[in-house]
Structures are given as C-alpha cells and as structure tokens.
Amino acid sequence: MAIHPTALVDPAAKVDASVEIGAYTVVGPHVQIGAGTRIGPHVVIEGHTTIGRDNHIFQFASIGAAPQDKKYAGEPTQLIIGDGNTIREFVTINLGTVQDGGITRLGSNNWIMAYVHIAHDCQLGDNIILANNATLAGHVHLGDWVFLGGFTSVHQFCHIGAHAMTAFTAAVSQDVPPFVTAAGNRAAPAGINSEGLKRRGFSSEQIAAIKRGYRIVYRSGLPLDEAKAALQQEEQKSPDAAAYLKQLREFIDASPRGIIR
Structure with missing residues (x-):
C-alpha cells in the first residue's frame, strides 16, 4: 500500500493494498476504497463513503462531507462512488440525507472537473462530464453520458436525461429531456446533442x-x-x-x- 507517511488513514478504514494515498490526505473510519484507486495529497475522505476501483482523485478534493442541509443531524447516510472516475481539484461531493434515499451516488467512468459541487442525494449515472464549476443542488439526477458545460447550475430536484448537454453558464430550473441541449439563464431548449x-x-x-x-x-x-x-x-x-x-x-x-x- 503506497501511503505517504504524512497521510492520516484511520485503522478502521477498508483500503485495498494497491491504493495510493498522497501526503496529508485524511481518510476516515467508515471509508472503503477499492483496488487501483489513486488519491492525491491534501484530500479529505470522510463519512460512510465507498469508492470503487481505479478512480483518480486529485488534490484538495472533499469527498463524503456532511450535507449542506440544516436538517442533517449526523445520520449515517452514504456516498457511493463507482469505478474509473476522475475527480479533479477542489471537487466537493456530499453524503445523502434521510429525507431522500440516504445515498449520494456517482456511477462509473465519469470525468468531474475542478471546483464541481455534487450536493446531497444526487444520483449520477455513467460516462458523465461535468466541466469546471458545474454545481448540482440537492436531489439532482443525471442520466448516462450527460455533459454539463462550465459554470452550469442545476436547481434542486431537477432531472437531466441521458445524452443531454448544457451550454456554458446554463441555469437549469426544470428538467432537461434526453438528447436535448439546454442553454441560457433560465435554460431553454437549443436543439439536440447531435455531435455527442x-x-x-x-x-x-x-x-x-x-x-x-x-x-x-x-x-x-x-x-x-x-x-x-x-x-x-x-x-x-x-x-x-x-x-x-x-x-x-x-x-x-x-x-x-x-x-x-
């Protein structure tokens, strides 16, 4: 196990022997990390968080922190992350809440760029790209192959269907159907994602x-x-x-x- 000597990994955490953990990273007691995952320096992974295989989490990410929800009272809710995801600098992904299913979920083979926020109870599929500073409020659902342009903001409880796309700075306050491109503030339909x-x-x-x-x-x-x-x-x-x-x-x-x- 390639763990930097300055990293703080709780003895109760379940970390595969092949995992790499960088300097000054903190891993809490209820965390599970699968084979081949690489975690950079200064990352904090806490809560009841399960991370699959072959993920790459870059420096300064915050994974599994408490929801930004005043109703949260410390319940043992979860964050589940699949396999093969890239999670870049300063990404924040929060635990779920008991007001929903209690789980925030990120699928597999997703590309999550810097400063993205994924709030409590979000449900993300596979092969998604979230460009820099995309922000998902609580309970948002994204289908497979969704692409969100930089600085896109998505209102709580919105659903975005598979293969949909948003333009730079789109403000999504209603659901975006599959295959549709949305643009503007407030986001409006702008054709289909034909290139994708x-x-x-x-x-x-x-x-x-x-x-x-x-x-x-x-x-x-x-x-x-x-x-x-x-x-x-x-x-x-x-x-x-x-x-x-x-x-x-x-x-x-x-x-x-x-x-x-």
Whole structure:
C-alpha cells in the first residue's frame, strides 16, 4: 500500500493494498476504497463513503462531507462512488440525507472537473462530464453520458436525461429531456446533442428520428399531451430509433418538475 507517511488513514478504514494515498490526505473510519484507486495529497475522505476501483482523485478534493442541509443531524447516510472516475481539484461531493434515499451516488467512468459541487442525494449515472464549476443542488439526477458545460447550475430536484448537454453558464430550473441541449439563464431548449450522439455511434437515421422527436415536442406547437401522443406514433414509424423516442416520451411523462420548453 503506497501511503505517504504524512497521510492520516484511520485503522478502521477498508483500503485495498494497491491504493495510493498522497501526503496529508485524511481518510476516515467508515471509508472503503477499492483496488487501483489513486488519491492525491491534501484530500479529505470522510463519512460512510465507498469508492470503487481505479478512480483518480486529485488534490484538495472533499469527498463524503456532511450535507449542506440544516436538517442533517449526523445520520449515517452514504456516498457511493463507482469505478474509473476522475475527480479533479477542489471537487466537493456530499453524503445523502434521510429525507431522500440516504445515498449520494456517482456511477462509473465519469470525468468531474475542478471546483464541481455534487450536493446531497444526487444520483449520477455513467460516462458523465461535468466541466469546471458545474454545481448540482440537492436531489439532482443525471442520466448516462450527460455533459454539463462550465459554470452550469442545476436547481434542486431537477432531472437531466441521458445524452443531454448544457451550454456554458446554463441555469437549469426544470428538467432537461434526453438528447436535448439546454442553454441560457433560465435554460431553454437549443436543439439536440447531435455531435455527442455521433461520437457515441448513433446512426444518421437514429439522429434524424431524434431530431423529429425534438421538433414534435418543441417546434410543433402541440400541447404536451398531444406531443407525447405524436411521439408514440413516431416510434412506430422509426423502428431503428423507437427505443430512443420512447425514452424521450417516458422521461417527459415522469418529469417531476416539468421539462424546459
């Protein structure tokens, strides 16, 4: 175990023998860290925090601190981090609260840039990029492959669907459906994330079908209930993209705050 002699690792922490821990880092008693994870200097990891394999946490990050929620009373809530994540300088990720499921969760293969804040009870999927200074309030959900531009701020309880994207300084106060690009303060729809979809192997036919779905929701002038019915009809016309159009429709159906529109 490559632990710098100035690091303070509680004897009760469960740290794999292959983990690297830098100078002056502090690891609390309820922390578990999986194989191959590298932790830089001056990092604090506390609370009931579980970190998977092959993560890289850079200097000055704060992982598993108490929620910034006045209702928090020291309950043994959790932070669970998956595998293969990069967490850059000055990132803060807080524990969950009992008012929600008690767990803040970060999936795998995410790229979390400097000064990002992930608040209590956030649920993040896989392959997400959060650019510098992106800020998530409590209870935010991000689907897989979401990209948030620098200085994006997301209101509490908002959901952002898979493959969605926000522009620099977007202020998100309602839900952003899958595949949609949001921009501005307050964030408004600005097309689909077509470049991201191309990079992930979506076919031109699938992207064209998703664009048609976007136009139904945002350009047709239909009330939302009628737009959802039209999306369902479009699913039948576009079998190659039916699953993605259904994903869009079901997200809109389940949206707790209402979608940007």
